[in-house]
Amino acid sequence: MSQLRSGQSCAQSFGETPLCRLGMALGKTTVRVVNLGRISYGQALQVQQKHVRQHLDKSSEVPNTLLLCEHYPVYTIGIRQAQYPAKEEERLKSLGAEFFRTNRGGLITFHGPGQLVCYPILDLGCFKKSVRWYVCELEKTVIRLCNKFGIKAATSSDTGVWVGNNKICAIGIHCGRYITSHGIALNCNTDMRWFDNIVPCGIVGKGVTSLSLELGREVTTPEATPRLLESFSETFNCHMLPDKDGT
Numbered sequence: 001m002s003q004l005r006s007g008q009s010c011a012q013s014f015g016e017t018p019l020c021r022l023g024m025a026l027g028k029t030t031v032r033v034v035n036l037g038r039i040s041y042g043q044a045l046q047v048q049q050k051h052v053r054q055h056l057d058k059s060s061e062v063p064n065t066l067l068l069c070e071h072y073p074v075y076t077i078g079i080r081q082a083q084y085p086a087k088e089e090e091r092l093k094s095l096g097a098e099f100f101r102t103n104r105g106g107l108i109t110f111h112g113p114g115q116l117v118c119y120p121i122l123d124l125g126c127f128k129k130s131v132r133w134y135v136c137e138l139e140k141t142v143i144r145l146c147n148k149f150g151i152k153a154a155t156s157s158d159t160g161v162w163v164g165n166n167k168i169c170a171i172g173i174h175c176g177r178y179i180t181s182h183g184i185a186l187n188c189n190t191d192m193r194w195f196d197n198i199v200p201c202g203i204v205g206k207g208v209t210s211l212s213l214e215l216g217r218e219v220t221t222p223e224a225t226p227r228l229l230e231s232f233s234e235t236f237n238c239h240m241l242p243d244k245d246g247t
Contacts, residue, residue, distance in 0.1 A: 029064060029126045029238045033229060036069040041076065041100055041111060044069055044119065048181045051121040055179045064126055066232065066240075067119040070221055071111040073097035073194060078106035078172055095197060104182035106159065106172040107202035114190035114210075116221040117183070118228060124178040127236060131175050137235050138184055142169045144231040145186070145224070151214050158203050166209035167200065186228070188212060188221045 036044060047067060054062040075092045077084055079102075089099050097110070111117060124134060142161040146153035146168065153161050153168060161169040169186045187210035195208045211219035233240050 030241050031238045032063045032065045032241050032243045034065055034067050034243050036067055038070045041071050041074040041098060048119050052179050052181050055123055064123060065121045069117050070113055073112040075108060075110055076100045076102050077108045078102055078104045104172040104174050108198050109170050109200055110194045111185055112194055114188050116186045116188050116224050119183040120180055122180045129178050138171055141231045141235040144235060145227050148227045149211060163209050163214055166207040168209050188219050188224050
């Protein structure tokens with residue numbers, strides 16, 4: 001996945017909501033954490049869209065939210081992808097995966113079990129109204145998480161977060177009126193063979209990796225989740241509020 005270029009969708013400036021002003025006055029914005037568990041990509045997309053609409057509606061105060069989940073096997077393409085051949089789409093579906101065209105940045109990637117997916121639905125007015133800044137903070141969050149596992153990760157001229165020449169986390173966002181959606185996909189103990197069927201994110205000559213491969217042991221999404229939340233909180237200087245009531 002890849003980021004949306006600054007200015008593509010976030011072209012206008014909107015005033016902060018009272019909830020944002022209160023959070024900033026107190027020093028930290030509160031971000032609600034909703035764990036959706038294992039969910040189909042289509043269902044998760046509907047949840048994202050619901051939260052985005054609530055932010056754009058402005059009729060009531062809507063909390064900034066992190067949606068955490070794993071997906072059933074699915075290949076997705078972003079807005080930078082040229083018309084994807086129907087034959088290729090059918091080939092991928094025949095492997096047992098779904099296929100979705102999305103409005104995020106970037107090219108084709110895979111999501112599936114063993115991958116920790118995080119969809120921040122944020123009003124950037126509560127943080128900083130800059131898409132470039134936001135993508136950089138997501139990258140820093142993942143690098144900080146990897147450091148907590150003892151893994152040296154970095155960014156490169158290509159999108160995402162890398163360990164050497166292997167991508168460990170894909171990043172692809174959408175931002176409209178400074179409300180974000182889509183997000184990051186961190187390989188924990190993903191079955192990496194799914195990536196063999198595509199050129200991940202359209203980057204030729206480089207590979208993919210996972211926390212499990214780098215550490216030589218099984219690292220599950222439940223093990224990675226607390227470190228992700230901690231890293232997000234530290235990077236975005238926000239307070240994480242677990243929500244057990246669902247979406």
